[in-house]
Amino acid sequence: xxxxxxxxxxxxxxxxxxxxxxxxxxxxxxxxxxxxxxxxxxxxxxxxxxxxxxxxxxxxxxxxxxxxxxxxxxxxxxxxxxxxxxxxxxxxxxxxxxxxxxxxxxxxxxxxxxxxxxxxxxxxxxxxxxxxxxxxxxxxxxxxxxxxxxxxxxxxxxxxxxxxxxxxxxxxxxxxxxxxxxxxxxxxxxxxxxxxxxxxxxxxxxxxxxxxxxxxxxxxxxxxxxxxxxxxxxxxxxxxxxxxxxxxxxxxxxxxxxxxxxxxxxxxxxxxxxxxxxxxxxxxxxxxxxxxxxxxxxxxxxxxxxxxxxxxxxxxxxxxxxxxxxxxxxxxxxxxxxxxxxxxx
Amino acid sequence: xxxxxxxxxxxxxxxxxxxxxxxxxxxxxxxxxxxxxxxxxxxxxxxxxxxxxxxxxxxxxxxxxxxxxxxxxxxxxxxxxxxxxxxxxxxxxxxxxxxxxxxxxxxxxxxxxxxxxxxxxxxxxxxxxxxxxxxxxxxxxxxxxxxxxxxxxxxxxxxxxxxxxxxxxxxxxxxxxxxxxxxxxxxxxxxxxxxxxxxxxxxxxxxxxxxxxxxxxxxxxxxxxxxxxxxxxxxxxxxxxxxxxxxxxxxxxxxxxxxx
Numbered sequence: 001x002x003x004x005x006x007x008x009x010x011x012x013x014x015x016x017x018x019x020x021x022x023x024x025x026x027x028x029x030x031x032x033x034x035x036x037x038x039x040x041x042x043x044x045x046x047x048x049x050x051x052x053x054x055x056x057x058x059x060x061x062x063x064x065x066x067x068x069x070x071x072x073x074x075x076x077x078x079x080x081x082x083x084x085x086x087x088x089x090x091x092x093x094x095x096x097x098x099x100x101x102x103x104x105x106x107x108x109x110x111x112x113x114x115x116x117x118x119x120x121x122x123x124x125x126x127x128x129x130x131x132x133x134x135x136x137x138x139x140x141x142x143x144x145x146x147x148x149x150x151x152x153x154x155x156x157x158x159x160x161x162x163x164x165x166x167x168x169x170x171x172x173x174x175x176x177x178x179x180x181x182x183x184x185x186x187x188x189x190x191x192x193x194x195x196x197x198x199x200x201x202x203x204x205x206x207x208x209x210x211x212x213x214x215x216x217x218x219x220x221x222x223x224x225x226x227x228x229x230x231x232x233x234x235x236x237x238x239x240x241x242x243x244x245x246x247x248x249x250x251x252x253x254x255x256x257x258x259x260x261x262x263x264x265x266x267x268x269x270x271x272x273x274x275x276x277x278x279x280x281x282x283x284x285x286x287x288x289x290x291x292x293x294x295x296x297x298x299x300x301x302x303x304x305x306x307x308x309x310x311x312x313x314x315x316x317x318x319x320x321x322x323x324x325x326x327x328x329x330x331x332x333x334x335x336x337x338x339x340x341x342x343x344x345x
Numbered sequence: 346x347x348x349x350x351x352x353x354x355x356x357x358x359x360x361x362x363x364x365x366x367x368x369x370x371x372x373x374x375x376x377x378x379x380x381x382x383x384x385x386x387x388x389x390x391x392x393x394x395x396x397x398x399x400x401x402x403x404x405x406x407x408x409x410x411x412x413x414x415x416x417x418x419x420x421x422x423x424x425x426x427x428x429x430x431x432x433x434x435x436x437x438x439x440x441x442x443x444x445x446x447x448x449x450x451x452x453x454x455x456x457x458x459x460x461x462x463x464x465x466x467x468x469x470x471x472x473x474x475x476x477x478x479x480x481x482x483x484x485x486x487x488x489x490x491x492x493x494x495x496x497x498x499x500x501x502x503x504x505x506x507x508x509x510x511x512x513x514x515x516x517x518x519x520x521x522x523x524x525x526x527x528x529x530x531x532x533x534x535x536x537x538x539x540x541x542x543x544x545x546x547x548x549x550x551x552x553x554x555x556x557x558x559x560x561x562x563x564x565x566x567x568x569x570x571x572x573x574x575x576x577x578x579x580x581x582x583x584x585x586x587x588x589x590x591x592x593x594x595x596x597x598x599x600x601x602x603x604x605x
Binding site for chain 1: 422423426434436438439440441442443447451452453454456464465466467469492495496498
């Protein structure tokens with residue numbers, strides 16, 4: 001049979017090949033809603049908390065406050081997209097931080113100490129993954145690992161804060177080009193992970209395993225490998241977060257702050273990353289973390305009692321989830337009535 | 346179609362027992378290259394079991410499987426796939442959030458050249474070109490290859506799933522399809538019919554398991570009917586009609602001139 005090869009133009013612009021206008025509008029709302037929200041919040045606080053809010057120092061401090069949450073959120077986000085929820089993040093963070101702090105204190109070069117901390121993260125992630133692929137419930141496994149790693153952190157530190165880590169100033173409070181180090185770390189981490197997910201085979205397969213593990217298995221992808229990889233990336237981000245936050249206060253604190261995981265998960269949820277896995281945008285996770293710190297900083301500068309920022313965050317989160325659900329459902333409904341199949345010979 | 350060549354795919358006296366229960370009793374099925382074979386039977390007649398044996402999901406108790414005349418032992422779907430047998434599952438197994446390209450190329454991504462490739466980077470453009478080429482070769486023009494699969498209709502999704510399996514086939518491969526039209530309306534069913542014909546014309550042997558009798562009468566070259574684990578009919582579609590096929594399916598008769 002003679003096979004006619006058409007011009008391989010992917011972006012064939014004939015009308016039936018394009019999505020209906022309303023669907024595209026809804027997709028735009030879903031994808032860019034968070035950006036719009038951030039712009040709105042900035043505008044709101046610029047007026048409300050004038051003249052303190054709309055300044056460069058405030059902007060920098062908002063980013064700085066968002067950095068640690070964003071680092072944890074990056075790992076949790078990748079985990080959730082892979083279809084794993086790692087609750088051991090705070091434990092991994094403190095253990096990595098304490099191992100690094102202890103190494104620095106005992107005279108190990110700072111770079112090696114940081115590597116040791118990161119290695120702890122990788123090891124914990126691999127252990128999480130290896131246990132989970134044996135068929136155990138990831139939530140329970142990671143809760144157990146949270147207990148184990150935070151306990152180990154206290155043991156390593158002997159129960160006390162490890163203070164005086166002045167060698168880590170370069171990673172904590174120092175500014176480069178007017179931007180604090182944690183913000184640079186955050187940007188670099190997100191950059192690497194975004195490129196990884198979008199342009200590499202590993203990233204594609206990771207998302208495929210998160211989206212439909214059975215489909216991935218049937219085309220011959222080793223899904224357990226990618227599950228372990230998901231846990232490892234998550235734990236590595238947790239270790240980075242722990243190290244940077246210790247560097248920021250120059251203290252290696254062995255007590256896990258479980259609250260951090262919830263603000264990070266809030267950022268992930270605000271970004272519209274569904275907990276069913278397989279999809280989501282890391283750049284929006286970063287935006288989510290920035291939105292959260294904009295709210296708390298803005299309310300603070302507007303002289304509102306700080307407890308309200310927690311209430312505002314919760315309301316916002318519910319709103320975001322509702323909006324996401326609405327856009328997804330409506331666009332699917334519109335597609336079902338409007339899409340007609342076409343097959344040219 | 347000429348059926349004189351070596352069968353693309355052959356099950357020879359396949360038996361399957363679950364304990365004392367005989368699910369398949371000496372079932373032999375042959376498919377020639379470019380032939381569309383419909384495998385029919387009531388629920389529990391054993392047609393799904395035959396399909397599972399063909400795709401490597403189940404191992405038969407006895408009997409031989411030959412692909413292009415060469416004997417094979419399918420321990421797993423992967424082995425079947427390596428031998429040139431692909432299956433389109435009823436649940437399609439697509440990754441909803443990913444676009445058509447990624448779904449088609451999943452598991453056989455095109456890597457970038459040079460250092461970027463070594464670092465694990467994929468060549469997205471090459472992948473899109475390749476996906477488009479594969480769809481074009483099947484005459485499929487449903488949607489841009491950058492469209493996420495979740496934004497396709499059920500017919501388009503079915504077609505993407507079929508195209509993905511077909512693209513993985515070697516020349517003269519074997520494509521197994523489980524109820525390809527179960528979720529489709531009339532118009533979409535016609536699209537799938539056309540696609541099946543296109544694939545057969547390219548030399549692919551197609552095995553179709555379905556309850557959709559009109560589809561069978563339209564596209565199948567030959568019909569095999571199973572009843573209670575036995576083959577009760579094996580006949581060219583042109584030599585029979587739906588009434589007789591239905592009588593074989595419900596067990597009201599056996600094809601008179603059937604050998605073995």
